[in-house]
Amino acid sequence: MAMDLLQTFLCLILVLVCQSRTSFALVNPILPGWNPDPTILRVGSDYFIATSTFEYFPGHPIYHSTNLVDWELIGHALNRPAQLSLFGTPSDAGAWAPTLRYHNGTFYLMSTVRYVYTYELRQFPRSFFVTTKDIFSNDWSDPIYFDALGYDADLFWDTNGDVYNTWSGINNAIDKIYGIYQNKIDISTGNSLTLAELIFTGTLPDNSSARPEGPHIYLINSTYYLLIAEGGSGPEHRSTIQRGPTPSGPWENNPANPILFNGANLSLPVQYTGHADIVQAPDGAWWGVALGVRPQTVGDFNHIQLGRETFLFPVTFDTEGWPVFNHGLPLSTEIPGVLANKSHLSLFHDTFDSKTLQDSYYFLRTPYKPFHSLTARPSFLRLFANSYAPGDRDNPAMILRKQTSYEETFETVLDSFLPESNLTEAGMTVFYGDFAHNDIGVVGTGSEDGGGGRVVVTRTLRPAEQVGPWALTTTNSTVTTVTYTPLSTKSGPVKLVIVGNSTSYSLGFAEGSSDDPDTDSFGKITYTATFDSVFLSVMPVNDFFFKGASFGVYNTGNGRPSLSPADFRYWKQMPSD
Ligand SMILES: *[C@@H]1O[C@H](CO)[C@@H](O)[C@H](O)[C@H]1NC(C)=O
Ligand SMILES: *[C@@H]1O[C@H](CO)[C@@H](O)[C@H](O)[C@H]1NC(C)=O
Ligand SMILES: *[C@@H]1O[C@H](CO)[C@@H](O)[C@H](O)[C@H]1NC(C)=O
Ligand SMILES: *[C@@H]1O[C@H](CO)[C@@H](O)[C@H](O)[C@H]1NC(C)=O
Ligand SMILES: *[C@@H]1O[C@H](CO)[C@@H](O)[C@H](O)[C@H]1NC(C)=O
Numbered sequence: 001m002a003m004d005l006l007q008t009f010l011c012l013i014l015v016l017v018c019q020s021r022t023s024f025a026l027v028n029p030i031l032p033g034w035n036p037d038p039t040i041l042r043v044g045s046d047y048f049i050a051t052s053t054f055e056y057f058p059g060h061p062i063y064h065s066t067n068l069v070d071w072e073l074i075g076h077a078l079n080r081p082a083q084l085s086l087f088g089t090p091s092d093a094g095a096w097a098p099t100l101r102y103h104n105g106t107f108y109l110m111s112t113v114r115y116v117y118t119y120e121l122r123q124f125p126r127s128f129f130v131t132t133k134d135i136f137s138n139d140w141s142d143p144i145y146f147d148a149l150g151y152d153a154d155l156f157w158d159t160n161g162d163v164y165n166t167w168s169g170i171n172n173a174i175d176k177i178y179g180i181y182q183n184k185i186d187i188s189t190g191n192s193l194t195l196a197e198l199i200f201t202g203t204l205p206d207n208s209s210a211r212p213e214g215p216h217i218y219l220i221n222s223t224y225y226l227l228i229a230e231g232g233s234g235p236e237h238r239s240t241i242q243r244g245p246t247p248s249g250p251w252e253n254n255p256a257n258p259i260l261f262n263g264a265n266l267s268l269p270v271q272y273t274g275h276a277d278i279v280q281a282p283d284g285a286w287w288g289v290a291l292g293v294r295p296q297t298v299g300d301f302n303h304i305q306l307g308r309e310t311f312l313f314p315v316t317f318d319t320e321g322w323p324v325f326n327h328g329l330p331l332s333t334e335i336p337g338v339l340a341n342k343s344h345l346s347l348f349h350d351t352f353d354s355k356t357l358q359d360s361y362y363f364l365r366t367p368y369k370p371f372h373s374l375t376a377r378p379s380f381l382r383l384f385a386n387s388y389a390p391g392d393r394d395n396p397a398m399i400l401r402k403q404t405s406y407e408e409t410f411e412t413v414l415d416s417f418l419p420e421s422n423l424t425e426a427g428m429t430v431f432y433g434d435f436a437h438n439d440i441g442v443v444g445t446g447s448e449d450g451g452g453g454r455v456v457v458t459r460t461l462r463p464a465e466q467v468g469p470w471a472l473t474t475t476n477s478t479v480t481t482v483t484y485t486p487l488s489t490k491s492g493p494v495k496l497v498i499v500g501n502s503t504s505y506s507l508g509f510a511e512g513s514s515d516d517p518d519t520d521s522f523g524k525i526t527y528t529a530t531f532d533s534v535f536l537s538v539m540p541v542n543d544f545f546f547k548g549a550s551f552g553v554y555n556t557g558n559g560r561p562s563l564s565p566a567d568f569r570y571w572k573q574m575p576s577d
């Protein structure tokens, strides 16, 4: 009590200090839900962040903020098939780590789109950039390709007009020793002006697990800095920085490296931190963004179904001129005294009253043709089935939106769905990728050529063998469990829910009392499956874990054309109770 009084007294005197110490905290992640490989840019009073999207379409979301706290999705850099044609692209290939820059009135977004994997060779594709004069227009150019084979491309404009492309590549296809490579390019064509030079091999022993990548070059007070990520994309992930007299080095190592690394203490609530980019505010202060995961640990299992999210932190410079990330402290979910509070938890409730889909929805791979409509039946999202189903390495009639908190519930009503055959199915999913998705929907019970009733179908997938934390799975096959639950109505609406909690998901449904959305009421929810969310946190052998979970709705003919549209009444993502 005495201490409380003393504290209150001191706070009355030092109102401002106490307020900033105790009342305000920057709440991380600033972009909850999978948003890996963030890159940040400021132009005037506007900040922009872009992140990776892999086999999702459209690619590379652009988030905008004027205060670094409130971020709004304003569009995607790769939003036309001419920029991103993901046809049959494997899970976790697709659009990788962007860099966002601005030069002389033009915005540049560097990207690497990996269309195929050749596991044996691990050869990389050509990176490219797209440009726009108006980043709010959502209208970016077609790709302008670099010559280099690699990923994590960066562009840097030197004061003399030289433009440097810097990327992560490998020494050869056999040893696969990663390094930071660079050459000068002609910015109007992307063509090389000089040969590639290996400018840095990182701070770790130079073998195939060191993985120096994610390079960014900065010129700060006449000194060039090279910021990179190292250690692979798991717990050893980190950021390190070098400086030198030219954009190509030679590099002086920061004795404080790594400047961002939480892997020394695996109990910290944020892990895998790295892949950073920094920006200066108009007031001269510096800020950084990096990726990190928030593992939900139970025993030996790390549940990381939300994937790698985007974190923000203050950057200061020490007396030697080296940047210090987050005051030298491990990255955390709250940074006291910085900016303003902003909760992770959000309610998303779309009643489908607009004519076009909001920007936060995604397709899996590039649609061959449209399969959705918001105008065919006003205030409903109508999906026209195609022959692909969730899990096919193609473009199912499915719309996805990122899960944004561990304890989040997804809910919709599938309205009057009348499956015309036993292959016709529509429902909802919690989806990681082709090998990891869990669905609840309504499917026909008749024959393949028509007629019959309908039941609820629940499908859960898990790896065939014991799975452990990060990358320890040795399985390359998946066990699918399918159950059917009767429905009492022939055509009535069915509410579908996926309840997420930190370490599990439950799938459930309830039948509606009436076909009229205004008077409809639903009974108690019947849960048909509960499963461990670690199954959305591991990758099959020869695959990667780069994304995170999304919620989705789909309509499929399971290998055949289908004539039954599926109408969804609303899309709600809300905190689980
Ligand atoms: C900010 O959050 C902290 C806890 O995270 C809370 O104690 C404080 O009251 C909040 N401040 C404001 C201004 O909302
Ligand atoms: C900047 O852009 C203008 C107009 O596009 C062009 O005329 C000028 O040469 C550019 N300057 C530099 C330094 O690239
Ligand atoms: C690379 O070196 C590190 C540190 O010596 C070691 O832990 C790791 O196993 C090595 N990786 C390979 C592929 O040799
Ligand atoms: C750059 O130099 C100015 C003037 O010496 C100094 O005030 C400032 O702190 C320096 N900035 C950085 C990031 O080192
Ligand atoms: C590791 O992190 C945990 C959780 O923040 C903390 O309790 C513990 O003291 C840390 N261990 C060390 C050695 O710093």
Ligand SMILES: *[C@@H]1O[C@H](CO)[C@@H](O)[C@H](O)[C@H]1NC(C)=O
Pocket: 422, 423, 445, 446, 447, 448, 449
């Ligand atoms: C669907 O109907 C066909 C007959 O048209 C039948 O052979 C098949 O087993 C049925 N499939 C299911 C899952 O009921």
Ligand SMILES: *[C@@H]1O[C@H](CO)[C@@H](O)[C@H](O)[C@H]1NC(C)=O
Pocket: 476, 477
């Ligand atoms: C799993 O991988 C092993 C070795 O890579 C292979 O022999 C086996 O056939 C694979 N099994 C399946 C189901 O793909």
Ligand SMILES: *[C@@H]1O[C@H](CO)[C@@H](O)[C@H](O)[C@H]1NC(C)=O
Pocket: 501, 502, 503, 504, 530
């Ligand atoms: C999460 O779900 C599991 C399995 O249903 C349950 O055992 C656990 O109590 C739930 N945790 C919370 C915080 O609701």
